[in-house]
Amino acid sequence: xxxxxxxxxxxxxxxxxxxxxxxxxxxxxxxxxxxxxxxxxxxxxxxxxxxxxxxxxxxxxxxxxxxxxxxxxxxxxxxxxxxxxxxxxxxxxxxxxxxxxxxxxxxxxxxxxxxxxxxxxxxxxxxxxxxxxxxxxxxxxxxxxxxxxxxxxxxxxxxxxxxxxxxxxxxxxxxxxxxxxxxxxxxxxxxxxxxxxxxxxxxxxxxxxxxxxxxxxxxxxxxxxxxxxxxxxxxxxxxxxxxxxxxxxxxxxxxxxxxxxxxxxxxxxxxxxxxxxxxxxxxxxxxxxxxxxxxxxxxxxxx
Ligand code: MG
Numbered sequence: 001x002x003x004x005x006x007x008x009x010x011x012x013x014x015x016x017x018x019x020x021x022x023x024x025x026x027x028x029x030x031x032x033x034x035x036x037x038x039x040x041x042x043x044x045x046x047x048x049x050x051x052x053x054x055x056x057x058x059x060x061x062x063x064x065x066x067x068x069x070x071x072x073x074x075x076x077x078x079x080x081x082x083x084x085x086x087x088x089x090x091x092x093x094x095x096x097x098x099x100x101x102x103x104x105x106x107x108x109x110x111x112x113x114x115x116x117x118x119x120x121x122x123x124x125x126x127x128x129x130x131x132x133x134x135x136x137x138x139x140x141x142x143x144x145x146x147x148x149x150x151x152x153x154x155x156x157x158x159x160x161x162x163x164x165x166x167x168x169x170x171x172x173x174x175x176x177x178x179x180x181x182x183x184x185x186x187x188x189x190x191x192x193x194x195x196x197x198x199x200x201x202x203x204x205x206x207x208x209x210x211x212x213x214x215x216x217x218x219x220x221x222x223x224x225x226x227x228x229x230x231x232x233x234x235x236x237x238x239x240x241x242x243x244x245x246x247x248x249x250x251x252x253x254x255x256x257x258x259x260x261x262x263x264x265x266x267x268x269x270x271x272x273x274x275x276x277x278x279x280x281x282x283x284x285x286x287x288x289x290x291x292x293x294x295x296x297x298x299x300x301x302x303x
Contacts, residue, residue: 030260032295034288035060035086035269042280046077053083056285057292060086060267066115067122074122085124086267087167087200087226090115092129095136098147109151112166113158120162125225125266126198127159128167133176141178145188152192159196167200167226172208180209183219190222202228202271203237203255213255221262229291230272236287242275252291256298 035058043049050061059082066088067074078084096108115127131137131144139147152166159165168185179185185199199220203213205228210216217224230236232250233243240249259268268291274280 029296029299030263032256032292033060033086033265033267034058034291035062035267036284037062037089037269037271038064040270040272040274040280041284046073050077050081050083052281052284054081056288058288059083060269062086062089062267062269062271063122063124064089066090066111066118068114068118071118071121085119085122086269087125088115088119088122088127089271090127090129092131092133092136095132097129097151098131098137098139098144100139105147105151109155112155113162116155116159116162116164116166119164124164126165126167126200128169128200128226130169130171130176131178133171134174137178144178148188149191152188152197153194156192156194156196160194165196165198165225167198169200169202169228170205170209171202172205174208175205180205182206182210182216182224186220186223189220198223198225200224200226200228201255202230203250203252204228204230204232204234204272206255207232207250213252214258214261217255217258217264218262221264224262224264225266227259227264227266227268228271229268230270235273235275236270236278236283237272238287238290239275239278239283242278252294253298253301256295257301260295260299 036053038049038061041049041052043052053061061083063085074085093108093111096104099105119127131148155166168179168188170179170181170185173180182201189197189199201217206213206216231240233240235243237252240247274283
């Protein structure tokens with residue numbers, strides 16, 4: 001019996017949370033590994049930000065771009081703490097990797113390889129890659145598919161050598177016409193079939209594009225190695241009603257349950273704004289607590 005089945009069966013039998021020990025009498029709730037993008041966390045230095053994250057029970061720090069010139073600073077800031085580098089949010093580099101111009105493509109590939117080296121050096125889970133944002137490519141989706149099929153195997157090889165991976169990120173249609181749903185990214189991963197080419201999900205974009213958080217995560221389960229957290233209005237989880245009082249609050253329970261069911265082991269990381277009148281020193285730990293509560297609810301409640 002694998003661990004997932006064991007947990008599910010134990011839950012059915014016990015109907016309660018239990019602790020995973022050496023015996024089969026008890027199981028533990030899977031860990032929710034909370035993380036945040038660096039810019040979201042208050043603090044006068046990276047060290048202060050890491051201290052805040054740790055005090056609030058988070059264990060991941062997501063960095064922007066390619067922080068190759070900050071490796072020593074980052075290592076020093078996390079040294080002796082429970083915080084590790086989660087993902088590097090690298091982006092699209094103006095869509096260069098899927099450009100029609102071979103020179104731009106070549107330079108984009110070199111840049112993402114360099115970011116993968118940094119990701120490996122920092123032991124991060126991967127480099128977030130958006131093939132192109134709206135306005136960055138005049139190609140059709142099937143033309144971009146073909147370019148990716150051509151360039152990704154080599155990038156995947158480099159990622160493996162560097163000890164990292166690419167994380168394809170689907171975005172809502174307001175940001176890209178290309179990858180909008182996790183199953184589309186999963187189709188690329190399946191086609192390339194390389195351990196260095198994986199994907200991620202972002203609850204903000206998923207609220208706009210996916211019919212079901214659970215089905216979306218399950219469609220990409222084999223390659224899923226990062227998750228972004230935000231409310232429906234892209235503020236902190238739990239802040240939807242502060243902006244849109246008449247609309248429902250975005251729930252993470254269904255998606256979290258799916259992450260538990262697929263045995264997701266990586267980080268869930270804040271990528272969001274914050275209600276303008278809120279103090280991040282109070283609002284962020286409150287939001288983390290809401291997420292932990294919903295993670296527990298997902299574990300307790302049946303689908
Ligand atoms: Mg995102």
